Amino acid sequence: MKIIGDTTPNNFTFISEVPVEFGEYVIAKNVDNEEVLAIVKDVIYREKTYICNAKVLGVIKDKKIYINRKPINPEEDVKLCDNNFLTLLFFNKDGINLGSLLTRRNVRVFLDTNKFISRHFAILSITGGGKSNTVSVLCKELARKNATVIIIDPHGEYSNLYHIELQGKVNSILPSINPAFFNSDELAEFLGIKEKESKIYLKYAYDTIKLEKITGLDFLERMIDLFYEWIQAAEVGWEIKYYNINKRKFEVRKTTEKDFVILSTLYNLLNEFLENYSIYISEKDIISQIKPNHINVIDLSGLEVHQMISLVGYIAKELLSKRIIYLKSLKDINLKCEKIKSIAIKNLEIIENKYKVVKKPFLLIVEEAHIFIPRNSENNASFWLGKIAREGRKFGVGLGLISQRPKQLNPDVLSQTGTKIVLRIVEPEDQKYIMSVSEDIGEELAKDLSSLDIGEALISGIAINLPSLVKIDKFDGIYGGKDIDFIKEWRGLEGWR
């Protein structure tokens, strides 16, 4: 295979009599006689000859790739890169193996596990592009490493996650909410209460009931009773009595007709909530149900969007802050100060009894991440997930964002993800957006995204040696996101392929 025309340090064109595919790896030499790895970006077939444009990936030194700064030597022949070299280049003993090179199916691609998790990642594609399949393969790989994974699952896609290697390792959790564990703002968000005056009354009731040490369903039932009492007072303009947590004493407030309306609305809202969602209210703390060294799936599919957002904010906050407390307490027990030491011992005891999950590093995967970390607005979930994206690395908390609407994801948080697994993306706007939040996806690579088939991905970033096109393995187990076979279902036959 011979080079034709001009060369640069980044590009060259060569001709070949033997077939060459798009995405094929080739080796040329630069003018300093160093071997250079390149990838074929364009192939024209003319008069029984393949005319190929190649992009230089870097110069090969000690089986690693470095930036090439010298032009390619047009005198030297080009040869196909052999499998052994590519296998070595993409191998990582403790790595995560999601699939193989698109153009060399016998070369397996490994991601550096520590970098992949600690520096966070994003998996993006159009709907049906293969994101959930990728997450399932990832879970299988991580379970082999005894990892702790927590999947936020808004559509219940993973609640029946099954694989022979995952047996006994999947922990499906239904949302259980103890309103007494939320703060009053979180409870307002959870109940969908936005108006300022309503939030004030909710806080009065919340602080008053908190004092009574009531939890679970009783908490909300007591709240309904309290609102009922207050409605009756407001109807005749009497005072209501509530606990002021800041002043640590009971106070009174004179009511008006307006208060009557606000309280009646709150009363109705709470009653309606309990009618529809009381199954999710309990005394259990959802965090204490998360198990270390398991794939924990939190199935949010029965909840409304604002309820999901509030609960995810709570989960992210509790996980990050409890992990920080755990690491700090481990240090503090060695201090001389008895007071600090005894607080640390108490914290470690609580964590040992109720929150074992935070004793080890963990990975939080958020499906439909655009719901929780939207581009143009803030909520409790985006605040805490953003914090994990910025600070989680220091505490051993990894974050994986999955989305079919990358453009609707907050760019600051998305750009904090060190590895991007981008499957098929058709919209040029989405491609541009992904380019703008990825350091090493240029225009050329972004163009590849629309030509990808289902399950084919461009993987780039800190966990992989080179941005590469990878065929993700088909998950050989069960998850719930598979395409429904309409014909079979309508005929009354088995519906899932």
Ligand SMILES: Nc1ncnc2c1ncn2[C@@H]1O[C@H](COP(=O)(O)OP(=O)(O)OP(=O)(O)O)[C@@H](O)[C@H]1O
């Ligand atoms: N790597 C792959 N190899 C073969 N088939 C795949 C691969 N990835 C996905 N598929 C198939 O494509 C279909 C859709 O995949 P998947 O559920 O992963 O899409 P998705 O991106 O999660 O979609 P959505 O955004 O709607 O959740 C499934 O039937 C799945 O089996």
Ligand SMILES: [Mg+2]
């Ligand atoms: Mg999916």
